[in-house]
Amino acid sequence: MRRQTMGESALAFVREQAAEMARIRGGMGTCEDADAVHDLRVSIRTARSAIRSFGAFLPSGVTALDEPLKAVFRRLGEVRDWDIALGHWAKLGPGDAGSGEVKAVLERRRESARRQAARAVSAPCAIDALGAAVRVPNLRSGGATVTPEAAAPDLVEAALARAKKAARGASGGGAAEIHLFRRRVKRLRYTLDSFSDLYGREAKACLREMKATQDLTGRFMDTVGFSRRLMGLRKLSVAGRRAAEAAERKADREAQRLASRIAVRCARFGGGTWKALGKRMVAQRRALWKAEE
Numbered sequence: 181m182r183r184q185t186m187g188e189s190a191l192a193f194v195r196e197q198a199a200e201m202a203r204i205r206g207g208m209g210t211c212e213d214a215d216a217v218h219d220l221r222v223s224i225r226t227a228r229s230a231i232r233s234f235g236a237f238l239p240s241g242v243t244a245l246d247e248p249l250k251a252v253f254r255r256l257g258e259v260r261d262w263d264i265a266l267g268h269w270a271k272l273g274p275g276d277a278g279s280g281e282v283k284a285v286l287e288r289r290r291e292s293a294r295r296q297a298a299r300a301v302s303a304p305c306a307i308d309a310l311g312a313a314v315r316v317p318n319l320r321s322g323g324a325t326v327t328p329e330a331a332a333p334d335l336v337e338a339a340l341a342r343a344k345k346a347a348r349g350a351s352g353g354g355a356a357e358i359h360l361f362r363r364r365v366k367r368l369r370y371t372l373d374s375f376s377d378l379y380g381r382e383a384k385a386c387l388r389e390m391k392a393t394q395d396l397t398g399r400f401m402d403t404v405g406f407s408r409r410l411m412g413l414r415k416l417s418v419a420g421r422r423a424a425e426a427a428e429r430k431a432d433r434e435a436q437r438l439a440s441r442i443a444v445r446c447a448r449f450g451g452g453t454w455k456a457l458g459k460r461m462v463a464q465r466r467a468l469w470k471a472e473e
Contacts, residue, residue: 186331190234193374194242195314197227201307211294211301217259220301224253227310229370233335237326241313248306255293255300261405262290268406272434274426278419282427285413285420329468332375333461339368344450350397351446353439355404361446362397365390378464382457389453393445400438407431 184192200223208216228249235243266286273279301307343364350361369390376383410424410431 184328185237186234186326186328187237189328190230190237191239191242191314193234194227194230194238194310197223197230198307198311198314201227202311205301205307208301211256211259211297214260214263217256217263217297221253221256221260224249224256224307225366226370228253229367230374233339233367233371233374237331239313239316241316242310245306245310245313248309252300252306255297258293259290259297261409262286262293264402265406265409266290268403268431269427272406272427272430274423276419276423276426278417278421278423281417281420282410282413282424285416286409289409328375329378329464332378333465336368336372336375336457336461339364339371340450340454343368347446347449351443353436353443355401355435358397358400358439358442361442362394362401365393365397369394379457379460382453382460385453386457393449396438396442396445400435400442403431403435403438407435 201220204216204220204223208220211217228246231238231243231246231249235246266283269279269283269286273282343361346357346361346364349357369387372379372383372390373387376387407428410428413420413424416424
């Protein structure tokens with residue numbers, strides 16, 4: 181029985197995500213369903229990660245849709261960000277005379293974001309284009325003879341190197357650097373997850389570690405984003421501005437606390453569980469070479 185090539189495997193994965201996007205989009209109607217918005221963003225993010233990680237093995241008609249999908253993803257992200265801001269306001273808002281005013285402004289911004297996102301996901305859009313691209317008859321992918329087993333070590337090691345470099349930058353606590361670290365870990369996680377069956381428990385341990393890192397850095401970025409959105413509110417009354425500034429101070433303190441925890445994770449990133457995975461990959465790579473002799 182012929183073994184599936186890396187190109188065939190990558191294309192099959194993107195096809196699955198294209199079908200999942202279409203399914204979620206078909207049932208969400210408007211962008212008022214926070215769970216549907218979240219699920220669609222996850223599916224788009226997963227497909228884009230595959231396109232960027234495995235682009236060398238995918239047809240150009242598929243890889244060309246990375247940027248159009250990014251535009252849809254960002255519109256949906258605006259809805260999520262205002263949802264998060266309202267959730268933070270419920271916890272951090274001072275509850276004084278200006279709180280109701282700030283909440284009302286946040287809700288109006290969310291409604292505007294929902295309308296724009298609804299237009300972005302309405303057909304035809306990048307979601308439809310991806311669905312059409314992966315259904316082209318006799319679609320040929322790259323890496324005609326490369327198997328997932330042969331491709332996996334180089335892809336995982338390259339993604340790990342980028343994440344480790346980002347970890348060194350993020351250890352200083354800067355928001356931009358932590359955001360980059362989060363993105364690199366996310367890409368690494370999706371890449372490794374694609375090959376988790378090859379690397380067993382060592383891969384699963386690394387995936388658990390990355391999930392915890394993503395959760396922590398996600399909380400940091402949400403908190404920083406909330407503070408920045410409050411700072412960007414205009415035409416508030418004196419009471420409203422006072423309420424917003426009080427919540428900003430609380431958010432900034434929380435962000436500093438989270439940044440300290442992230443610095444500890446950054447210092448440890450790439451050790452322990454990753455060394456065990458590295459040994460597993462070396463052993464399997466040698467076994468593959470021996471089988472090809």
